[in-house]
Amino acid sequence: xxxxxxxFKKLKLQYLLLSHMLLFTTSTALKTAPTLRxxxxxxxxxxxxxxxxxxxxxxxxxxxxxxxxxxRTSLGLFPISSIDYTSKTLIVSHTSCSSxxxxxxxxxxxxxxxxxxxxxxxxxxxxxxxxxxxxASFIHNCTRFHMCGxxxxxxxxxxxxxxxxxxxxxxxxxxxxxxxxSGYRRVYRRSLSxxxxxxxxLGTRISFDIPDHVPDMCNECKKPNGNCGVxxxxxxxxxxxxxxxxxxxxxxxxx
Numbered sequence: 001x002x003x004x005x006x007x008f009k010k011l012k013l014q015y016l017l018l019s020h021m022l023l024f025t026t027s028t029a030l031k032t033a034p035t036l037r038x039x040x041x042x043x044x045x046x047x048x049x050x051x052x053x054x055x056x057x058x059x060x061x062x063x064x065x066x067x068x069x070x071x072r073t074s075l076g077l078f079p080i081s082s083i084d085y086t087s088k089t090l091i092v093s094h095t096s097c098s099s100x101x102x103x104x105x106x107x108x109x110x111x112x113x114x115x116x117x118x119x120x121x122x123x124x125x126x127x128x129x130x131x132x133x134x135x136a137s138f139i140h141n142c143t144r145f146h147m148c149g150x151x152x153x154x155x156x157x158x159x160x161x162x163x164x165x166x167x168x169x170x171x172x173x174x175x176x177x178x179x180x181x182s183g184y185r186r187v188y189r190r191s192l193s194x195x196x197x198x199x200x201x202l203g204t205r206i207s208f209d210i211p212d213h214v215p216d217m218c219n220e221c222k223k224p225n226g227n228c229g230v231x232x233x234x235x236x237x238x239x240x241x242x243x244x245x246x247x248x249x250x251x252x253x254x255x
Contacts, residue, residue: 038062038069039064039068039069041083046208047083058210060235061208071109071206072231074234074241078109081203087207088208089116089117090206090208091203091204091206097183098183099182100175100176103184105122106120106204107120109204109206109230109231110168110204110206112217112229112233113210113231114209116188117207119168119188120166120167120186120187120188122164122170122186123142124176124184125160125161125184126181126182127160127182128179128181129178129180130162138165139164139179140163141163142161142163162181187200187203188200188201188204206231217235218236220232221233221236
């Protein structure tokens with residue numbers, strides 16, 4: 001009987017020690033582990049600042065609001081649909097056809113960041129003109145896409161769909177109204193083989209592949225006519241960063 005009591009005491013002691021170890025491990029993890037998700041998107045470095053020594057300007061690139069992840073800009077918040085940590089790119093979504101009245105150029109969103117693996121493109125709909133003084137060689141017909149909007153199909157315009165394959169080649173001041181286009185979509189190709197633009201996805205691909213040796217990514221924002229887009233401007237000048245949703249947010253499909 002005495003031997004049984006001794007065994008019981010040893011087991012009880014081991015149980016208490018194990019319980020304390022588990023409690024300590026759990027409490028430590030809760031204190032140090034950051035929030036790793038925003039909605040259905042996983043957040044990793046550089047979008048997490050665990051402490052001041054790991055801080056990066058890119059920590060200011062995104063914002064999680066009501067479990068939705070947004071790309072922060074001086075124009076407002078733009079929804080992010082995906083993040084690829086291997087290629088170091090994120091996709092600013094564009095889930096519908098937008099009116100030219102609310103045009104936001106893909107180049108304006110990505111200016112100042114490294115060029116993405118494949119260029120961002122622009123689809124223009126229901127245009128009365130095709131030629132543009134600074135973009136004649138960059139704009140082409142795209143016959144495989146429907147018109148933008150049901151009402152537009154009732155009007156037979158000369159150029160139902162035009163494509164700008166590489167938006168970075170356009171003049172920064174380009175606007176769909178220059179060609180009298182009624183609507184647009186921001187798109188990017190999935191691969192170089194998608195020449196016919198059937199295999200495209202809606203949105204703008206933005207690279208956050210910033211080399212470690214870059215001394216100051218905000219240098220462009222310090223120049224009078226530097227390549228500082230609305231996203232980089234928001235990082236480099238926090239006071240210019242808007243907390244409202246972007247100008248096309250009314251077109252975003254809610255789930």
